[in-house]
Amino acid sequence: MTLPSGPTTPVLVQVLVAMTQPHRGMRQLRKRYGNAFMVRTPVFGRALVISDPAEIRQLFQTGTDIAENVEPNLGRILGPGSLFALKGDAHRAQRKLLVPPFHGRRLAAFEQIVEDETVRELAAWPEGRPFPVLPSTMRITLNAILRAVFGAEGAEFADLRELLPKLVTLGSKLALLPMPKRDYGSWTPWGRFRTLRREYDAVVNRLIDKATDLDGRNDVLAMMLQSRYEDGSAMTRGEVADQLLTLLAAGHETTATTLAWVVERLRRHPDVLDTLVREVDAGGKELREAVITEVQRVRPVIDLVGRQIRTDGFQLGRWTVPKGMNVLVSIDLIHDDPEVFPNPRAFDPSRFTGTRPDLYQWVPFGGGTRRCIGAAFATMEMNVVLRTMLRDFTLVPTSEPDERWHSRGIANVPRKGGLVVVNRRTTHAVPPAAASSTGAHS
Numbered sequence: 001m002t003l004p005s006g007p008t009t010p011v012l013v014q015v016l017v018a019m020t021q022p023h024r025g026m027r028q029l030r031k032r033y034g035n036a037f038m039v040r041t042p043v044f045g046r047a048l049v050i051s052d053p054a055e056i057r058q059l060f061q062t063g064t065d066i067a068e069n070v071e072p073n074l075g076r077i078l079g080p081g082s083l084f085a086l087k088g089d090a091h092r093a094q095r096k097l098l099v100p101p102f103h104g105r106r107l108a109a110f111e112q113i114v115e116d117e118t119v120r121e122l123a124a125w126p127e128g129r130p131f132p133v134l135p136s137t138m139r140i141t142l143n144a145i146l147r148a149v150f151g152a153e154g155a156e157f158a159d160l161r162e163l164l165p166k167l168v169t170l171g172s173k174l175a176l177l178p179m180p181k182r183d184y185g186s187w188t189p190w191g192r193f194r195t196l197r198r199e200y201d202a203v204v205n206r207l208i209d210k211a212t213d214l215d216g217r218n219d220v221l222a223m224m225l226q227s228r229y230e231d232g233s234a235m236t237r238g239e240v241a242d243q244l245l246t247l248l249a250a251g252h253e254t255t256a257t258t259l260a261w262v263v264e265r266l267r268r269h270p271d272v273l274d275t276l277v278r279e280v281d282a283g284g285k286e287l288r289e290a291v292i293t294e295v296q297r298v299r300p301v302i303d304l305v306g307r308q309i310r311t312d313g314f315q316l317g318r319w320t321v322p323k324g325m326n327v328l329v330s331i332d333l334i335h336d337d338p339e340v341f342p343n344p345r346a347f348d349p350s351r352f353t354g355t356r357p358d359l360y361q362w363v364p365f366g367g368g369t370r371r372c373i374g375a376a377f378a379t380m381e382m383n384v385v386l387r388t389m390l391r392d393f394t395l396v397p398t399s400e401p402d403e404r405w406h407s408r409g410i411a412n413v414p415r416k417g418g419l420v421v422v423n424r425r426t427t428h429a430v431p432p433a434a435a436s437s438t439g440a441h442s
């Protein structure tokens with residue numbers, strides 16, 4: 001067999017289904033066509049969607065000479081220096097520079113920033129009445145990245161906090177649209193994006209100008225400015241700006257949304273919540289890590305990761321893929337496969353207590369040479385936010401129906417923003433060493 005079959009409905013109908021029913025649309029296609037099928041999208045063209053574990057493993061293990069990043073990708077929005085845009089050796093060289101600051105051991109330095117930002121945000125939480133938690137987690141993850149990654153303070157911190165949500169929200173929507181062939185002017189969304197990007201570049205230039213004394217600085221920008229490629233050259237300002245924007249765009253909404261799903265799931269599983277609070281009070285972290293892992297399995301915020309095949313007739317499991325075709329891995333479908341995760345719709349963190357997931361089956365961070373570079377950072381951040389939240393507040397359980405998925409462009413968020421009701425805890429045990437939480441699944 002060369003390629004599987006798929007729906008013949010017009011592209012726009014397929015897009016509409018994918019946008020309005022994230023996950024449900026894919027699950028319906030799997031029911032009809034099996035665990036591999038063809039789809040048509042305006043951005044990726046005719047593409048092969050896979051969810052068979054062996055085929056996913058093979059794709060992630062295939063070298064970049066055969067399977068490169070999906071095209072088009074976020075690089076066209078974030079700039080030519082973005083990790084998403086880079087290929088082959090240039091991508092490898094850039095990852096080599098960026099991996100050290102995101103390594104598990106280095107992350108301990110950022111834990112305090114995340115805890116401080118969480119405490120600051122939680123101070124304004126109302127008690128006893130429902131509110132969506134997502135705007136709160138968005139502010140926490142934005143501020144944490146601005147401080148830990150951009151090393152921003154004072155005026156630059158304030159400017160970026162104002163500018164970046166607009167830039168990233170617009171970019172996230174544009175990422176789903178084909179790039180116009182000609183420039184339609186500054187009043188178009190693309191023109192508006194260009195204006196915001198110019199403002200952003202100006203602030204990053206100010207940050208770099210101010211970064212004269214890097215001694216004692218732990219932030220990722222300081223590390224980028226000190227790092228050197230193998231030929232001894234430094235990153236250019238353009239590369240630094242593209243890469244910082246990439247880290248923010250990739251790491252801000254994804255982490256915030258997962259945290260909103262954590263709250264949404266825990267409020268509907270009071271038994272897990274109870275045990276978790278007791279564990280936090282005792283200074284433990286095993287169940288907390290398992291909860292975060294299980295939430296990422298049942299509510300992955302990114303639907304698909306993709307690779308473009310660069311050689312003709314590539315044999316991927318059962319399929320012969322032509323050169324230039326995009327292959328999309330459906331994260332939700334493999335996470336929802338009963339052969340891989342028994343009783344997959346059940347929220348059951350005990351699947352992961354005391355054990356680490358198989359990184360070719362549990363794939364919220366993608367896989368292979370392009371696996372999320374911020375996975376350990378995000379895991380540390382979610383751990384610290386959840387620990388701080390449960391230490392200072394009681395989450396009130398609910399019997400309301402599960403929140404549905406809602407597509408916000410890149411990430412799938414809980415439709416009501418993860419509604420929460422909280423009460424401030426008056427007494428709680430403070431864990432002795434505030435149990436370090438870095439490094440899980442890094």
Ligand code: HEM
Pocket residue numbers: 083084095145149246247248250251252254255258301302305306364365366367368369370371372373374375377378
């Ligand atoms: C829960 C939070 C997060 C999720 C679910 C997530 C998910 C992903 C996924 C699915 C990919 C594509 C991987 C592939 O193609 O195989 C990716 C790539 C990436 N992520 Fe994350 N991410 C998260 C947090 C972060 C954070 C905190 C950062 C940085 C601060 C980050 C930076 C990146 C970068 C730079 C890439 C591109 C890697 C490359 O192309 O080499 N992500 N992420």
